[in-house]
Amino acid sequence: MIEFHNVSFIYPNGFKALDEINLKIREGDLLALVGENGSGKTTLIKHLNGLLKPTQGKVFIFGRDTKELTVAEVSRYVGIVFQNSDSQLFSETVEDEIAFGLRNFGFSEEDINLRINFALRLFELEIYRKKSPFLLSGGEKKRLCMACILAWDPRFIVLDEPTVGQDFLEKEKLIQMIDLLRRKGKGIVIASHDIEFLWKLQPKMVVMKNGRIIAYSSAEEIFSNSSILDQSNLIPPQLVELSKHLSTKAFQTIEQAKEWIKKRVNV
Amino acid sequence: MFRLPHSFIFSRQDSLIHRLDIRVKIIIFIEFLILSLILFNIRDQLTLLSFLGALIFLSKIERRILNSLAFITFLMAMIFILNLIISKEIIISLSYSLRFLLIILTSSSFFQTISPDELEYFLRLLRVPRYLRFAFISALRFVPLLMLDLIQITDSQRARGLELDKGNIFKRIKNRIPILIPLIISTINRSSQMAEALETRAFNSTKKDVLCLNLNFEKRDLIFLFIFFLPSLLTVGYYYIIYP
Numbered sequence: 001m002i003e004f005h006n007v008s009f010i011y012p013n014g015f016k017a018l019d020e021i022n023l024k025i026r027e028g029d030l031l032a033l034v035g036e037n038g039s040g041k042t043t044l045i046k047h048l049n050g051l052l053k054p055t056q057g058k059v060f061i062f063g064r065d066t067k068e069l070t071v072a073e074v075s076r077y078v079g080i081v082f083q084n085s086d087s088q089l090f091s092e093t094v095e096d097e098i099a100f101g102l103r104n105f106g107f108s109e110e111d112i113n114l115r116i117n118f119a120l121r122l123f124e125l126e127i128y129r130k131k132s133p134f135l136l137s138g139g140e141k142k143r144l145c146m147a148c149i150l151a152w153d154p155r156f157i158v159l160d161e162p163t164v165g166q167d168f169l170e171k172e173k174l175i176q177m178i179d180l181l182r183r184k185g186k187g188i189v190i191a192s193h194d195i196e197f198l199w200k201l202q203p204k205m206v207v208m209k210n211g212r213i214i215a216y217s218s219a220e221e222i223f224s225n226s227s228i229l230d231q232s233n234l235i236p237p238q239l240v241e242l243s244k245h246l247s248t249k250a251f252q253t254i255e256q257a258k259e260w261i262k263k264r265v266n267v
Numbered sequence: 268m269f270r271l272p273h274s275f276i277f278s279r280q281d282s283l284i285h286r287l288d289i290r291v292k293i294i295i296f297i298e299f300l301i302l303s304l305i306l307f308n309i310r311d312q313l314t315l316l317s318f319l320g321a322l323i324f325l326s327k328i329e330r331r332i333l334n335s336l337a338f339i340t341f342l343m344a345m346i347f348i349l350n351l352i353i354s355k356e357i358i359i360s361l362s363y364s365l366r367f368l369l370i371i372l373t374s375s376s377f378f379q380t381i382s383p384d385e386l387e388y389f390l391r392l393l394r395v396p397r398y399l400r401f402a403f404i405s406a407l408r409f410v411p412l413l414m415l416d417l418i419q420i421t422d423s424q425r426a427r428g429l430e431l432d433k434g435n436i437f438k439r440i441k442n443r444i445p446i447l448i449p450l451i452i453s454t455i456n457r458s459s460q461m462a463e464a465l466e467t468r469a470f471n472s473t474k475k476d477v478l479c480l481n482l483n484f485e486k487r488d489l490i491f492l493f494i495f496f497l498p499s500l501l502t503v504g505y506y507y508i509i510y511p
């Protein structure tokens with residue numbers, strides 16, 4: 001479990017990026033962080049593995065204060081894929097890139113091999129195994145970065161803007177993978193502006209504004225609350241808009257909408 | 268260690284000094300630089316230092332300067348000790364380290380209060396050719412971006428379990444490779460992107476050179492020019508009038 005107790009964070013230049021954050025994330029949770037540009041999502045994420053330590057308040061990871069742990073110790077359990085993570089690539093081959101993290105955490109060579117295979121398969125990158133990571137396309141690089149983190153099987157997985165630059169099919173695969181991880185009992189945190197993508201996942205949502213959490217609730221409730229939507233400049237997903245016009249309960253999938261309409265139109 | 272470069276990057280502030288006419292700023296800084304190079308007398312150096320201190324406070328850059336002060340003091344102490352060993356003169360050694368302090372503070376406040384645009388104007392006054400000027404200014408503008416990249420890459424690698432300060436000196440140097448390579452690559456990418464962007468906007472296709480900088484000399488500029496010329500006047504006064 002990850003707990004934020006009254007966490008505030010001020011950058012060295014004096015900018016207050018987090019303001020009195022209280023939050024609990026359990027294993028098995030699927031949490032979406034939303035909010036405008038600059039609302040503090042990435043800053044919050046950097047507190048999850050101790051890259052940033054709170055200016056005030058405390059962050060506990062499995063009951064231990066992050067101030068007493070190194071980033072490497074926490075990262076073994078909390079894997080973060082950053083917003084522009086494709087700038088982290090440096091190895092000669094894709095498999096070396098994945099092995100880097102595993103070596104840092106001291107896995108045996110045998111184990112490393114198994115895990116590389118697993119990660120490459122998960123993200124359908126097997127054909128690139130011996131290729132240079134620099135030759136991958138933008139979307140493939142992003143997937144490689146996720147593979148690098150998932151390879152060591154952390155208990156919490158944090159994705160900052162995972163859908164940027166991914167085509168429709170990749171997004172669908174990502175949704176399936178996140179579902180799989182959720183069923184395996186991982187705690188998942190996703191920061192994203194991609195509302196349609198989030199809606200398909202039906203996560204619990206944390207809405208941020210100016211470094212504060214202004215709402216914490218199910219996706220359905222957030223998107224039906226117009227005052228929160230106004231405050232955070234969020235636009236509801238199309239299915240929610242549609243159901244609003246039809247004055248019915250929010251549709252979660254296109255199938256539900258189809259059923260509902262069919263029933264009324266008698267086709 | 269990440270702090271020191273900050274004291275040589277333009278700091279976007281709205282201060283009396285920042286708003287001065289660029290020509291006045293340049294004159295003041297050249298004067299201060301010459302004085303810090305030639306003064307070799309603790310009394311004169313301290314006079315200059317107090318003016319420099321006033322200038323730093325008026326330009327609201329004291330926080331960044333204070334942040335790098337620990338490192339500067341360390342270097343000053345080194346200079347002092349080395350000189351003391353060689354010359355065995357406390358006063359002279361002190362003057363040497365004061366000279367170092369003055370040069371650092373002058374150049375640091377120069378770079379923090381003169382924006383890249385103004386700096387370009389300065390280089391133009393020195394008749395530096397345009398392509399060189401442009402290269403210099405864009406290199407300068409790249410520094411803050413490079414630092415952001417550095418932080419971001421370091422964060423990503425630490426999130427993958429990289430421990431920078433582990434092991435002996437060789438191990439530590441080796442630990443830097445996963446940061447250095449991506450940094451170099453992203454810099455190369457960024458500069459080629461910039462080159463492409465410049466070409467699409469027809470950079471250097473005319474010979475005419477336009478300056479987008481307002482030059483207006485006001486009364487305020489005159490006053491500051493006078494105030495900050497006092498150290499020179501005082502020095503000249505000390506040497507030629509009071510103790511001729």
Ligand SMILES: Nc1ncnc2c1ncn2[C@@H]1O[C@H](COP(=O)(O)OP(=O)(O)OP(=O)(O)O)[C@@H](O)[C@H]1O
Binds near residue numbers: 012017036042044
């Ligand atoms: N290193 C830094 N120094 C000072 N201020 C910073 C720094 N990094 C971020 N900030 C500021 O903190 C605020 C929050 O930034 P953050 O990156 O957490 O936003 P975000 O919610 O992730 O935005 P986005 O949706 O654009 O990714 C922003 O206003 C930003 O300008």
Ligand SMILES: [Mg+2]
Binds near residue numbers: 041042043083160
């Ligand atoms: Mg962000």
